[in-house]
Amino acid sequence: MLVRRLAQLYIGLALYGLGIALQVASRLGNDPWDTLHQGLARQTGLSIGTWIIIAGALVMLLWIPLRQRPGIGTLSNVILVGVFADLFLWLLPDPHGLPLRSGYLVAAILVGGFATGCYIGAGLGPGPRDGLMTGLAARGHSVRIVRTGIEVTVLLLGWALGGTVGVGTLLYALTIGPLAHVFLPLLTVERSPAAA
Template identity: 75%
Template sequence: MDRIVRRVAQLYVGLALYGLGIALQVASGLGNDPWDVFHQGLSRRYGLSIGAWLILAGAVVMLLWIPLRQRPGIGTISNVIFVGVFADLFLWVLPSPSALPMKIAYLTVAVVMGGVATACYLGAGLGPGPRDGLMTGFAARSRFSIRLIRTTIEVTVLTLGWLLGGTVGVGTVAYALAIGPLTQLFLPRLTLTRAAEPVEAAGAPVPAAC
């Protein structure tokens, strides 16, 4: 029971940190991660908040799990709902930085927090995020590698987001380069396993955003 409580607690801490990381990166104005370029572009073009588009896009992505025969967990459902809620909450309370040093600080914390948050919710072992599941589902049912599928998906959403008016910049590149190594660094430390179950974080795929 204690282990289950800890896993659930770590899941929701991870989702809250993920929402905070998104809010910090968006508020920095230096470029969002590919999926949030897309969410911000939708927000700017069609209204609704970035968090609302996070939820809507996550729900649509989960529908794509059906033909891929992917099974969501409580972590998957929670990811769809709560990352967007937390992102909107923190965007509402965070001050918008105007000085470049503060923008850089926001971006730096956001990127590191993205790695910690991803390791938290993946390490809880209660289900991947909807975009992670889409990536691994395509890989399992095709002859293409996870790396190729992830790149194709993220380049597609990044391009669509940019065309819709989302912010692309140095932060986009920084996140793309750093999220894999940071997740790899934190995941072994935050993976909660059953007794006698080995941790195989080193072989885990690089997660997509959210």
């Protein structure tokens, strides 16, 4: 069972990196965190993937006062999503024309929803950004308010730094929750009490 969970985790992280790369390459608007990562990349010359890794590590430092405990999935997420995002940004052909760019965007969101179900469903630890949200919510704050506050903050900061905001940003915001709601139950690995 652990082999299945690990395989699902790493497939999910690879696909998540692919989803990020597709959305960034579409140039139609990134999700909030990747707007921030792209803005930081444009200001510093470091790659988007490098900033995904750096931001993930910094967010994990915020877990300490929240007493959140990372799992192997958390640590793998911090490192591998950025690596895969850079790899796929390098491999993907540049989409020319609005139809192909729109196809990249739709594929990005579908892949991202499926990947979210994969890596969370593996049950090996939340991603650093998800753990921050749940840690703050566990302190008595509304999950909706915490999630919205974090997402709006990073989106505005990323936009100010030059990250791409557009129709893809809105489409992602409206669809990622429902997609995760569909894929997470399908991909959650049931664990025996001894494996939990």
